C-alpha cells in the first residue's frame with residue numbers, strides 16, 4: 001500500500017498497541033469520575049500546534065479517581081461549538097471545572113468568518129443559504145478578550161451546572177507558556 005497519512009497513522013497505531021493496557025470500563029469509570037469532583041473539561045483549538053494534552057501535562061493513561069481531563073477541541077476552542085459535548089459530559093463526568101484555552105496566532109484571527117464563507121461558496125455555491133448567516137467564531141480582538149467572551153457565555157449556559165469553576169487561559173505558541181486570563 002502506498003504511504004499516505006492514513007496508512008502512516010495506522011502504522012503508528014501498531015506501535016501504540018504494543019504498550020497499551022486496557023482502559024477501565026465506562027460503567028466503572030464514569031461513577032467514580034462523577035464522585036471525585038475532579039472532572040475537568042478543557043476547551044481548546046484544533047490547531048496541531050496546540051497539543052493541550054502535552055501543554056497541560058495530562059497523563060496518557062486514565063484511571064478512576066484522579067484528574068482525567070476531558071478535551072474538547074474545535075476551530076479556535078470556541079464555546080459555541082462545544083455545548084453539545086459539555087451537555088453529554090454533565091451526565092458522564094459531572095465536571096467541577098471548565099477551562100477555556102485560546103492561543104496566540106490562532107487561525108480564527110487570520111481566517112475570519114468572511115474568509116470561511118468565501119471558501120464555502122467555492123465548495124458549495126448552490127448551498128450558500130446553509131452558511132451565509134452562520135458565525136464561525138472569528139477572533140477579531142485580543143485573545144484575552146475572546147477567552148473572556150467564551151467564559152461569559154459558559155457562565156450563563158444552561159449546559160453548565162451551577163457552581164462549576166470556570167477558568168480562562170491563553171497559550172502562547174512562541175513561549176509555550178499558559179497564562180490565566182480570568
Ligand SMILES: [Zn+2]
Nearest residue numbers: 045047106107
Ligand atoms: Zn487556533
